[in-house]
Amino acid sequence: MNKNSSKILNTFVKAKGKLLPFAFIGPHLIIFTIFVLLPTIFGVYISFTQWDMIGTPKWVGFNNFREILINKGSTFYQQFWSGIKNTLIFVIINVPLSICIPLLFAFILYMCPYCSKLFQSILYMPTLFSVTSVGLIWMQLLNHRFGLASLLGAKVPWAINMPHAWVSLLIMSIWWTMGTNMVIYQSALASVPRELYESASIDGANRFQQFIKITLPSIKFQLLYTTVITLAGSFNVYGQPTIMTRVDPGHAPAIKVLVFHIRNIAFGSGQSIAGIASAMSVILGLFIIIVSILQFRLIRNEDI
Amino acid sequence: MPYFKKESIKRLILFFIMFIICSIWVLPIVYGVLTSFKSEIEVKDMNCHFIAEEWTLENYRYDLPNTG
Numbered sequence: 001m002n003k004n005s006s007k008i009l010n011t012f013v014k015a016k017g018k019l020l021p022f023a024f025i026g027p028h029l030i031i032f033t034i035f036v037l038l039p040t041i042f043g044v045y046i047s048f049t050q051w052d053m054i055g056t057p058k059w060v061g062f063n064n065f066r067e068i069l070i071n072k073g074s075t076f077y078q079q080f081w082s083g084i085k086n087t088l089i090f091v092i093i094n095v096p097l098s099i100c101i102p103l104l105f106a107f108i109l110y111m112c113p114y115c116s117k118l119f120q121s122i123l124y125m126p127t128l129f130s131v132t133s134v135g136l137i138w139m140q141l142l143n144h145r146f147g148l149a150s151l152l153g154a155k156v157p158w159a160i161n162m163p164h165a166w167v168s169l170l171i172m173s174i175w176w177t178m179g180t181n182m183v184i185y186q187s188a189l190a191s192v193p194r195e196l197y198e199s200a201s202i203d204g205a206n207r208f209q210q211f212i213k214i215t216l217p218s219i220k221f222q223l224l225y226t227t228v229i230t231l232a233g234s235f236n237v238y239g240q241p242t243i244m245t246r247v248d249p250g251h252a253p254a255i256k257v258l259v260f261h262i263r264n265i266a267f268g269s270g271q272s273i274a275g276i277a278s279a280m281s282v283i284l285g286l287f288i289i290i291v292s293i294l295q296f297r298l299i300r301n302e303d304i
Numbered sequence: 305m306p307y308f309k310k311e312s313i314k315r316l317i318l319f320f321i322m323f324i325i326c327s328i329w330v331l332p333i334v335y336g337v338l339t340s341f342k343s344e345i346e347v348k349d350m351n352c353h354f355i356a357e358e359w360t361l362e363n364y365r366y367d368l369p370n371t372g
Contacts, residue, residue, distance in 0.1 A: 105325075108318055108321065108322060109322075111314070111315075111318055112315060112318075113315050113316075113317075113318030113319040113321075113322050114315055114316065114318075114319040115319060115322075115323075116322075118326075119322045119323075119325075119326050122326040122329055122330050123325075123326065123329060125329075125330070125333060126329075126332075126333070129333075133336070136336075137332045137333070137335065137336040138332060140335070140336070140339060140347075141332055141335055145348075145350060146347065146348050146349055146350055146352050147352060148335055148352060148354065175329070175332065
């Protein structure tokens with residue numbers, strides 16, 4: 001073999017070594033690029049345009065954002081701010097409850113009551129249903145005319161009247177989504193060494209102190225993960241209020257969250273205003289990113 | 305009180321707490337399943353019943369039309 005061909009072979013081997021990792025992540029990278037990255041970039045581009053989803057998008061700069069955030073006379077301004085208000089109410093109440101309740105149940109199950117596996121399965125079961133089934137079941141259950149709530153003497157239209165609709169929406173959301181977080185906490189709790197509790201108990205620490213000083217720090221990363229995921233899910237809430245708080249298919253839901261407005265503006269009846277809808281989506285996305293970054297920083301600072 | 309007895313009492317109390325919670329938790333699912341065996345008229349009847357008065361497979365026949 002001459003010097004030149006061995007040089008070429010060496011270069012080929014080196015290049016192969018560098019490209020090999022890409023071959024492993026290639027399939028995921030392709031799917032991610034086609035279904036996540038490109039639509040995101042296109043969505044951000046559309047937010048700076050005026051587009052009806054048929055013709056060519058027309059560049060309008062920050063006009064859509066101005067319309068949503070500043071122009072008080074605009075319908076989109078009203079829709080955006082009422083939508084964000086409703087979404088924030090949902091997030092502020094739903095996220096802490098969706099963290100604390102599963103944590104409590106996981107902790108009770110961790111203490112091994114009899115039939116703990118059966119209880120775990122029952123608590124996880126609602127997560128397996130689709131949002132449509134869950135919405136319909138609860139709508140039926142809370143119907144003030146022919147639902148189970150009327151059996152109990154509560155003739156209140158739980159699903160459509162304010163503020164009752166909020167209560168029913170939150171109960172349903174927690175009932176539906178709690179299982180996932182609970183399972184994550186259960187596995188996290190199982191990884192905490194039991195010896196830590198034993199030594200703490202010898203040192204005189206009570207259950208509450210053990211929970212605060214041992215359990216919580218040990219499952220900190222799982223808590224962060226579930227908080228971020230629950231937060232993003234709660235900001236994107238759409239299915240539950242749309243199905244559950246609707247009187248009938250012809251009516252709008254009682255609780256109109258931001259994603260409901262985004263969907264209506266882009267795909268509702270009449271001409272599509274995709275630019276405005278995309279701008280609202282971009283603002284919502286930025287909001288979620290900022291809050292998630294803040295949470296990560298908070299945890300990192302605590303580590304130091 | 306011996307340790308194992310204390311432990312089993314604790315587990316029993318937790319069992320009862322979880323039993324009550326899970327009974328409530330599973331209620332919407334049971335209600336949904338039982339409602340699927342009610343007729344359209346009975347579902348919208350003002351005198352709500354937890355269990356169907358007349359059991360029917362009408363809804364399943366509607367959803368799965370080719371099953372005879």
